[in-house]
Structures are given as C-alpha cells and as structure tokens.
Amino acid sequence: MSGYPIDPHALTEPTLEPIRFGFGRGLLAAGEADERVVALCADLTESTQMHLFKNRFPDRFVEVGIAEQNLVTVAAGMAHAGKIPFTSSYAAFSPGRNWEQIKTTASLNRQPVIIVGSHAGINVGFDGATHQMLEDIAIMRVMPNMRVIAPCDSLEAERATVAIAADPAPTYLRVARDKTPIISTADSPFEIGKAYVLTEGKDVSLIATGTMTYHALVAASLLDSRGISVEVVHVPTIKPLDEERVLASIRKTGRAVTVEEAQAVGGLGGAICELTAREHPVKVQRLGMQDRYGETGSPSELLEKFRLTGKYIAEDIERALASQ
Amino acid sequence: MEDETTKQFAPTNDDAQLRNIARLIRQDIVKMLATAGSGHSAGPLGMAEQLTALFFNAMRHDPKNPDWPDRDVFFLSNGHTAPVLYAALARSGYFPVEELSTLRKLGSRLQGHPERGALPGIESTSGPLGSGLSQAAGYAHVLQNIDHVKNRFVYTTMGDGEIDEGNVWEAAMFAGKYRLGNLIALIDRNNIQIDGATEDVMPLTNLRAKWESFDWHVLDIDGNNVRAVVDAIQLGKAASWAPTMILCNTVPGKGVPFMEYDHKWHGMPPSPAQAEQALQALKGGAPT
Numbered sequence: 153m154s155g156y157p158i159d160p161h162a163l164t165e166p167t168l169e170p171i172r173f174g175f176g177r178g179l180l181a182a183g184e185a186d187e188r189v190v191a192l193c194a195d196l197t198e199s200t201q202m203h204l205f206k207n208r209f210p211d212r213f214v215e216v217g218i219a220e221q222n223l224v225t226v227a228a229g230m231a232h233a234g235k236i237p238f239t240s241s242y243a244a245f246s247p248g249r250n251w252e253q254i255k256t257t258a259s260l261n262r263q264p265v266i267i268v269g270s271h272a273g274i275n276v277g278f279d280g281a282t283h284q285m286l287e288d289i290a291i292m293r294v295m296p297n298m299r300v301i302a303p304c305d306s307l308e309a310e311r312a313t314v315a316i317a318a319d320p321a322p323t324y325l326r327v328a329r330d331k332t333p334i335i336s337t338a339d340s341p342f343e344i345g346k347a348y349v350l351t352e353g354k355d356v357s358l359i360a361t362g363t364m365t366y367h368a369l370v371a372a373s374l375l376d377s378r379g380i381s382v383e384v385v386h387v388p389t390i391k392p393l394d395e396e397r398v399l400a401s402i403r404k405t406g407r408a409v410t411v412e413e414a415q416a417v418g419g420l421g422g423a424i425c426e427l428t429a430r431e432h433p434v435k436v437q438r439l440g441m442q443d444r445y446g447e448t449g450s451p452s453e454l455l456e457k458f459r460l461t462g463k464y465i466a467e468d469i470e471r472a473l474a475s476q
Numbered sequence: 477m478e479d480e481t482t483k484q485f486a487p488t489n490d491d492a493q494l495r496n497i498a499r500l501i502r503q504d505i506v507k508m509l510a511t512a513g514s515g516h517s518a519g520p521l522g523m524a525e526q527l528t529a530l531f532f533n534a535m536r537h538d539p540k541n542p543d544w545p546d547r548d549v550f551f552l553s554n555g556h557t558a559p560v561l562y563a564a565l566a567r568s569g570y571f572p573v574e575e576l577s578t579l580r581k582l583g584s585r586l587q588g589h590p591e592r593g594a595l596p597g598i599e600s601t602s603g604p605l606g607s608g609l610s611q612a613a614g615y616a617h618v619l620q621n622i623d624h625v626k627n628r629f630v631y632t633t634m635g636d637g638e639i640d641e642g643n644v645w646e647a648a649m650f651a652g653k654y655r656l657g658n659l660i661a662l663i664d665r666n667n668i669q670i671d672g673a674t675e676d677v678m679p680l681t682n683l684r685a686k687w688e689s690f691d692w693h694v695l696d697i698d699g700n701n702v703r704a705v706v707d708a709i710q711l712g713k714a715a716s717w718a719p720t721m722i723l724c725n726t727v728p729g730k731g732v733p734f735m736e737y738d739h740k741w742h743g744m745p746p747s748p749a750q751a752e753q754a755l756q757a758l759k760g761g762a763p764t
Contacts, residue, residue, distance in 0.1 A: 211621070212622060216646070216650055217646075217649065217650075219646035219649070219650070221607075222643060222646035222647055222650055225611050225647070226611070226617070226650060228610075228611050228614065229600075229612060229613060229615040229617075229618075230614040230615065230617065230618050231614075232549075232611065232615055233614070235622070253643065256602070256604050256607060257600065257601065257607050257610075257611060260591070260601050261601040
C-alpha cells in the first residue's frame with residue numbers, strides 16, 4: 153500500500169544519474185511553465201545544471217560571478233520585483249557562506265528565493281572536507297519561513313523543482329554531485345511537506361532523506377533476510393516535517409533510526425529527536441556524519457568509511473537491536 | 477506660526493519647503509530616539525536631506541497605495557538609520573506622525589531595524605549591512621533588462637562605514653556589468669562609524685575613483701544641501717548608461733551642535749534633557 157512506486161530495478165540494477173541533473177531538467181520545465189522563473193548562478197552554471205535554463209532563457213539567467221552573498225541578495229531584489237529566483241552554487245558556499253543574507257533578505261523578508269545547494273554531502277569525494285557540505289540541513293532548518301527539501305534521486309529532484317516553482321516561498325533544495333541510483337518512478341508522488349512509507353515493517357522505522365533513502369532500502373532488504381522487519385520512511389521534505397506520517401510509523405514500530413548524508417546533529421536526526429521527545433519518546437539512533445568533517449577519497453570509499461551504505465546501516469541497526 | 481508637529485507634506489520642488497521638511501524630520505528623529513531610549517542618532521540626522529529629496533521630490537510613490545506597481549523603489553541598506561526612514565514615511569503620509577513615538581516599543585510597527593511587512597512603505601528588511609545595494613540592483617536588473625520597464629527608478633542609501641562589507645563590492649561589480657542606468661545609490665559620507673573615524677577604522681580613500689573604476693557614474697556633493705541632492709538625483713536619472721553613485725558628504729548629527737562630527741553619537745540616543753537642547757537648536761527659522 154506504499155503509494156510510492158519504487159523502480160523494480162532499484163535494488164538490483166539501478167539506473168544511475170546525479171540528482172542535480174533532475175534539478176536542471178526541473179528548472180527548465182518550471183521556466184517553460186512560468187515566465188516569472190529566473191535563474192542566478194555563481195560561476196558554476198554547468199556543474200549545477202543551470203546551463204539548460206540559461207541556453208533556453210538567456211535573458212532570464214543572471215551570472216553573478218564568484219559572489220555568493222550577492223547571489224542571494226540580488227535574487228531577493230528580483231523576487232521583490234515579482235520574479236521567482238532560483239539561485240545555485242555548491243552547498244559549501246551557498247548556504248555555507250551567505251547564511252545571514254539568506255536569513256535577512258529571503259527568510260525574514262519573506263521573499264521567495266530558492267537556494268539550490270549542489271554537491272552536498274560527502275559524495276563530492278576527492279575535493280575533500282572544504283567542499284563536502286554536511287551542515288546545510290541543520291543551518292537551514294533553524295530558519296523560520298524556510299523549507300528544506302532533499303530529494304532521493306534525480307526524478308524526485310525534477311518533481312521537487314517544479315513543485316517549488318509552482319508554490320514559491322523561501323526554500324533550500326539540496327542536491328548531490330555524484331551519480332546515484334534512481335529509486336522512484338515517473339509515477340511516484342512528490343508533495344512539499346509529505347513523507348512517504350516505501351516499505352512497511354514492524355520492528356524499526358528507518359527514516360531517511362536524500363541520497364540515503366536508497367541505502368535505507370538496501371539495508372531494509374538485508375535486514376528482512378535476517379528476520380528484522382524495517383519500515384523505510386522517506387522524508388524528502390525535512391521542513392516542514394510530515395509529523396503525522398513519521399509519528400504513525402514510530403508509534404507502530406516503537407523504534408526510530410535516522411540516516412542522512414549530513415551531520416546527524418541538527419539535521420534530519422535532530423528533527424526526528426525533537427519530534428519524538430515532544431510527542432512520543434523512543435530511542436532514536438542517528439546515522440550520518442558523527443560530529444566530524446569528511447576527507448578526500450572516492451564517493452564509495454567515503455560512504456563506506458563513514459558507514460553510510462546499506463550494508464553498514466543494516467549492521468548498525470542489527471547491533472543496536474541486539475544490545476537492547 | 478502654524479503647528480507642524482504632525483503635519484504631512486506633498487511632494488514639492490520648493491527649496492524653502494524642502495529645507496523645512498528636513499528640519500521637521502530631524503525634530504522627529506530626536507523625539508523618537510529620546511522616547512525610545514536607544515537607537516542611532518548621528519546617521520539619521522545627517523541623512524535628513526537625502527530622504528527629503530527622495531520622498532518629497534525625486535521618487536514617484538503613493539503613500540496611500542504603497543504597493544503601486546508603477547512606483548519607484550527605495551531600499552534603506554543602512555537599516556540602523558531607520559528613524560530617518562520612519563520620519564520620512566510618516567511625513568509623506570504612509571502612517572500618522574503620532575505613531576513615530578512607538579519606535580522600538582514591544583508590538584510597534586516601527587521595529588528597531590526596518591522590517592518588510594511590519595509597516596507600509598518598507599520595501600525590504602535591513603540591518604545587517606551590505607545587502608541593500610544587491611537587492612536594489614536585482615530589482616533594477618528586472619526592470620531594465622528582463623521586463624524592459626522604462627521610467628521606474630530604484631534607489632538605495634548606504635552608510636560609508638557600511639561599504640567595508642564585501643557584499644557591497646560584489647553588488648558594485650554586478651551593477652556595472654549589467655549597466656543598471658535605472659539604479660541610483662547614495663552613500664552617506666559622514667566619515668564616522670562605531671569605532672571611530674572611517675579613515676582610522678578602514679580607510680575609504682579615493683572613494684570616487686573606487687566607484688568609477690567599477691563603471692559607475694559618480695557625483696560628489698554636499699549631502700546636507702537638499703537642492704544639491706535633488707539635482708544629483710536628476711543627473712543620475714539622466715545618466716542612462718550606468719548606475720549612479722551619489723557621494724553625499726554630510727555632517728554626522730547635522731543640526732544638533734553637540735552631536736555634530738562626534739562619532740560617539742553614532743549609536744547613542746539623546747537623554748530627555750539633551751533632546752530638549754537638540755529641539756531648541758532645530759526650532760524653526762534658520763535654514764540648514
């Protein structure tokens with residue numbers, strides 16, 4: 153009854169595509185649908201996939217140069233003039249460098265500026281710790297008026313981008329650089345503020361966002377063969393959190409594990425702890441980056457080192473259950 | 477003599493009337509700050525002519541219809557000078573002059589720093605420095621280069637200390653690149669900031685050349701002469717090939733002798749007794 157169709161090859165032979173590619177297509181579609189949509193970039197147009205929009209709508213594309221503070225404040229001015237501005241850079245720089253400008257001129261100012269943080273997470277790989285944005289979910293989530301969205305794959309990123317443009321408000325959209333498995337389908341739903349149960353289970357709620365939703369599905373499959381029934385809850389919108397859906401799952405299983413390619417402190421893990429502490433106290437195991445920076449390496453090497461693949465997630469859950 | 481304590485004014489091109497409005501705005505600022513018991517004195521007093529020239533002469537706006545789609549747009553980038561903006565808004569009819577006395581009070585529409593949505597006529601939230609020029613440039617870019625709207629202008633004021641901020645120079649490059657001829661910025665060049673003289677804190681030497689090198693049209697004027705400000709804005713509107721920067725050389729604390737030129741008044745309000753003294757100095761007659 154999941155209501156969220158999963159690609160039948162997702163766990164066996166998944167198609168790989170960077171999540172940011174879906175953003176690029178979604179932005180182009182949003183631009184076709186609404187001429188108020190404009191795009192701004194800080195010298196990373198092809199990396200962030202804004203070139204599709206730029207080539208189609210050159211007059212609605214703004215190149216601000218390597219200037220992230222200007223990126224979001226020019227966008228705020230354009231929003232005030234009636235536009236729906238999407239801004240993009242690497243997440244390490246935007247919102248990494250320009251948080252105050254986002255707060256004052258977009259969020260507090262209630263201007264519908266969309267901050268697209270590309271190359272988020274440790275899958276940036278070889279570029280190392282400076283470029284691996286891991287704190288973005290936490291710093292954006294604490295801003296009033298701000299929506300925080302981390303799609304699980306390129307198809308969902310495309311749907312999310314279109315949905316954001318159709319309902320303009322201050323928003324952080326987190327996308328990743330590396331090729332990652334496509335797990336959703338053309339028929340999978342996306343609604344801002346909704347969480348989705350991907351597999352039903354009774355022993356533990358595994359709550360995942362962004363790139364980690366795929367690995368959560370892998371972990372659930374591994375644990376299923378070991379007799380542990382995992383309910384995977386996919387949370388593409390971290391704020392506003394779909395409290396009802398998340399709580400319903402946790403009330404059923406009595407145990408929550410969160411997983412994100414970000415600092416476990418303050419991010420999705422933080423959000424779920426706040427929710428459970430308030431509404432339904434249970435043990436919450438938070439998987440993600442454990443209060444440390446990343447390092448240089450290939451994306452897969454890093455995911456393994458930091459135990460963020462299905463295999464390690466399954467192990468960590470199994471161990472935690474055994475030690476109860 | 478007519479009681480002008482709460483009088484509101486229509487746009488005018490009469491020098492004597494503009495000078496009188498600037499004087500009343502200064503009185504409003506002194507009263508507001510003394511009542512609030514906190515806030516910034518020197519900047520707002522020095523900027524009275526800039527806001528008077530904008531709101532009572534240069535800008536196309538309708539206080540009864542703040543969101544009028546054909547209006548000119550003003551971004552107060554140096555948000556700590558909110559009292560001068562609030563006084564200009566009240567005196568031009570956005571809200572009653574009496575409401576100025578609520579500045580910085582719990583529940584007031586006159587927040588410590590301007591907040592969009594709190595009060596009619598506030599185009600953007602400001603306070604953290606350095607972001608107003610970018611927003612003005614973004615707005616101007618939409619008008620000139622995307623929507624191709626003519627005869628609407630975008631204005632912003634900044635403090636001189638404010639341009640220590642890197643964000644300002646990012647915006648300077650941007651406005652030069654996109655040749656935003658509909659953008660007119662004013663810097664309140666009063667030579668002070670919180671820690672002292674601007675030239676001690678972080679020198680702003682060759683300021684005109686700095687902006688010219690970013691492809692701006694630059695004017696350097698007596699910013700406490702309201703006619704000079706009005707004329708400079710008209711020149712800026714005519715300069716359609718580039719954004720215009722008006723360097724308004726002003727006296728911090730202008731009009732209140734014991735505050736003038738003294739950086740300690742940057743971030744301090746007058747006490748009730750000092751306010752009395754200031755209001756005496758700002759009493760009718762003498763044109764600034």
